[in-house]
Amino acid sequence: MKPRFPLSLPAAVAVLLLLAGCSDEPQVARYEQGRYEGKADARPWEGGAFNGDKAAWERALHDRVRSQNEYQRVE
Numbered sequence: 552m553k554p555r556f557p558l559s560l561p562a563a564v565a566v567l568l569l570l571a572g573c574s575d576e577p578q579v580a581r582y583e584q585g586r587y588e589g590k591a592d593a594r595p596w597e598g599g600a601f602n603g604d605k606a607a608w609e610r611a612l613h614d615r616v617r618s619q620n621e622y623q624r625v626e
Contacts, residue, residue, distance in 0.1 A: 595601075596608035 594605075596605045597603050601608045601611070
């Protein structure tokens with residue numbers, strides 16, 4: 552007896568996967584004028600290790616930049 556469906560199982564799975572890719576939703580965010588729904592930005596010194604101390608953050612930044620200078624590291 553001849554099968555009713557001429558497609559084999561792997562071919563049917565491939566067709567289903569291709570059709571599933573056609574239902575992709577656009578990834579563009581909708582923006583309404585004057586409304587920002589994202590996370591509010593914090594200043595770099597406001598969290599974690601510095602606890603709002605801007606001077607300590609600036610010192611740490613200066614020290615990190617200074618340690619990246621190869622001429623000063625060799626001395």
